[in-house]
Amino acid sequence: MHQTRRTFLCSLGVTGSAFVLLPGCGTTTYLGVGTVHPDALSGDANAADGNASDGTDASSSSFVFHLSDAAFADLQTVGGMVALDLTALKLLLIRTADDHVTAFSRLCPHAEADLGPAQEGSYSAATNTLTCNLHNSKFDGAGACTSGPAMGKSLKSYPVTFNAGTGVGQILLK
Numbered sequence: 112m113h114q115t116r117r118t119f120l121c122s123l124g125v126t127g128s129a130f131v132l133l134p135g136c137g138t139t140t141y142l143g144v145g146t147v148h149p150d151a152l153s154g155d156a157n158a159a160d161g162n163a164s165d166g167t168d169a170s171s172s173s174f175v176f177h178l179s180d181a182a183f184a185d186l187q188t189v190g191g192m193v194a195l196d197l198t199a200l201k202l203l204l205i206r207t208a209d210d211h212v213t214a215f216s217r218l219c220p221h222a223e224a225d226l227g228p229a230q231e232g233s234y235s236a237a238t239n240t241l242t243c244n245l246h247n248s249k250f251d252g253a254g255a256c257t258s259g260p261a262m263g264k265s266l267k268s269y270p271v272t273f274n275a276g277t278g279v280g281q282i283l284l285k
Contacts, residue, residue, distance in 0.1 A: 172285060176204070178278035185228070186212060187278075190236030194227030200284065202269065203227060205234055205241065207252060214269040214282045215254050219243040221261035241266075 174197060176183050185191035186206045194217060195202040201217040203226050217226050224245035226232030231245045239252040248259030254266035273280035 172283075174282045174284060176280050176282070178280075190234060192228040192232065192234050194225075194229065197284070201225065201227075202282070203232065203241075204271075204280075204282075207236070207239055210273065210275045212271050212273040212280050213252065213254075214271050215241070215250075216267040216269075219245065219248060219261055220256070220264035220266065221246060221248050221259070226266075 174195075176186075176195075178184070178187050183193055183204075185193050186204060189206050189208060191206045193204045195204060203215050203217040205213050205215070207213050215226075217232070218224070219226055219231070221243065222245060224231040224243050226241060226243055228234075231243055233242050233244055234240070235242070240257070241250040241254075242248070243250075243259070243261065246260045248261035249257050250261075250266055251257050254268045256262050256264050256266075270283040271280055272283075
């Protein structure tokens with residue numbers, strides 16, 4: 112039986128745990144697999160087998176994640192946070208709604224405290240507020256500081272495309 116690349120990748124599931132990203136090389140990297148077909152983001156179940164496209168985006172670097180991967184399990188529920196280290200970037204992913212994931216720089220602009228869930232950060236889904244517990248700066252859903260010593264500063268945000276149906280998201284790193 113002839114197996115397409117799409118069928119093969121789907122049969123693997125997402126069991127890899129290697130984090131690989133080469134910023135500036137214009138690649139979309141998928142945990143432990145390599146590249147992912149863009150149709151996984153659109154949810155098109157009848158998409159081409161992937162032979163026409165390898166999932167890369169030559170215009171910018173991006174990172175693709177899947178909620179079924181253990182590293183992203185906390186994003187399966189609204190209010191979940193995941194700290195992600197990508198070469199020189201420290202990111203914080205937050206599931207802010209059933210169909211939305213945000214990505215911010217993980218470093219507070221006041222004193223560069225790490226806002227990761229195991230560090231100085233906490234997130235309230237009820238108020239959509241991220242708090243730096245080091246000096247109590249609070250950031251809204253857009254990353255703007257609303258109170259505390261980081262007032263007037265914002266967390267750097269990164270655009271995220273997320274498909275709740277497939278559990279696949281893509282962070283644009285440029």
